[in-house]
Amino acid sequence: EPEVTQTPSHQVTQMGQEVILRCVPISNHLYFYWYRQILGQKVEFLVSFYNNEISEKSEIFDDQFSVERPDGSNFTLKIRSTKLEDSAMYFCASSSGGATETQYFGPGTRLLVL
């Protein structure tokens, strides 16, 4: 069964450093998402991406964040200057349609900012 994959599984970084989280969505999917989950809390939407541009973003997704689909298979989330409060599990998801189609989530990247 096709699945969303994410790398790395864990990332530890110093405050102020840049991190890039990588995702390979399911191959025939057209909609891509990033969500985050702070430990023990709910899953929060960050951004959605369709047709090579951001289609929607949340208040969390400020100028420190950016997304990119550098080639036909990868989808990345960059945090330019990490803060302590960016420590969370980051999930990539993809779907074949919009939000009313099933979103398939990857296993996540656990980011720890020290």
Added chain:
Amino acid sequence: QQQVKQSPQSLIVQKGGISIINCAYENTAFDYFPWYQQFPGKGPALLIAIRPDVSEKKEGRFTISFNKSAKQFSLHIMDSQPGDSATYFCAAGGLNTDKLIFGTGTRLQVFP
């Protein structure tokens, strides 16, 4: 208005029992209501989903009940098994948004 409220926060059920998790929403623009199951260290996985044109959807031991007028929906797990022990999230989505709004999660523990 974008919130989805979920209860209980945690639930302990004996094997074979019924687990019931409830969610409520405010935004009537939502028209897609999935339930996700998450095991520790894993991403959420879709369990079952419903749209507001039906009041109930059943898949195996899992049933969603939907009350459009009350803006509530619930997940029922029949014959709960220890393997069902996980965190369950309800969510809501709509035609006018790409995002899913998640509830706060319910940690279910099923004891043998």
